[in-house]
Amino acid sequence: MNDRYISRSLAVAARELGGEMIIMSAVDSTLFSLNETATAIWRAADGKTRLSEIVDQHICAEFEVEPEQAYHDALELVEDLARLGILNVSDQPSQPVQPVMESA
Numbered sequence: 313m314n315d316r317y318i319s320r321s322l323a324v325a326a327r328e329l330g331g332e333m334i335i336m337s338a339v340d341s342t343l344f345s346l347n348e349t350a351t352a353i354w355r356a357a358d359g360k361t362r363l364s365e366i367v368d369q370h371i372c373a374e375f376e377v378e379p380e381q382a383y384h385d386a387l388e389l390v391e392d393l394a395r396l397g398i399l400n401v402s403d404q405p406s407q408p409v410q411p412v413m414e415s416a
Contacts, residue, residue: 318366318390319359319400326354335398344398349375350389357399359406363387 320326323338333346333354346354352370353363364383371382393399400406 314403315362315364316387316390317359317361317402317405318353318357318363318394319402319406320354320357321397321400324398337397339397342396344396349386350393353386353390354399359400359402363390 325336325338327334328351333351335344335346335354336342337344349371352374353366356366356370363386367383367386368379371377371386372379375382377385390399390401394401
């Protein structure tokens with residue numbers, strides 16, 4: 313299995329409202345509502361943790377699902393969210409993004 317690393321896109325804004333994660337694209341102002349599984353993945357998407365670890369720790373631990381099926385479904389979801397610009401997917405861990413500093 314070729315594991316993936318996922319991180320949240322910097323081109324979105326996210327807010328949890330009433331237990332529901334709402335994502336807004338900064339590119340075109342499209343709104344997305346994430347279900348419980350997608351929210352668990354979103355919260356854990358730090359760019360350093362393998363998707364398989366996220367699935368084991370957050371999906372299989374919270375929902376009754378077989379690890380192999382959970383990983384397959386999570387990978388499909390992550391790829392869909394990446395196509396929408398919500399998540400970034402990589403074969404390697406990503407480095408933390410440094411804020412841009414303005415010179416005085």
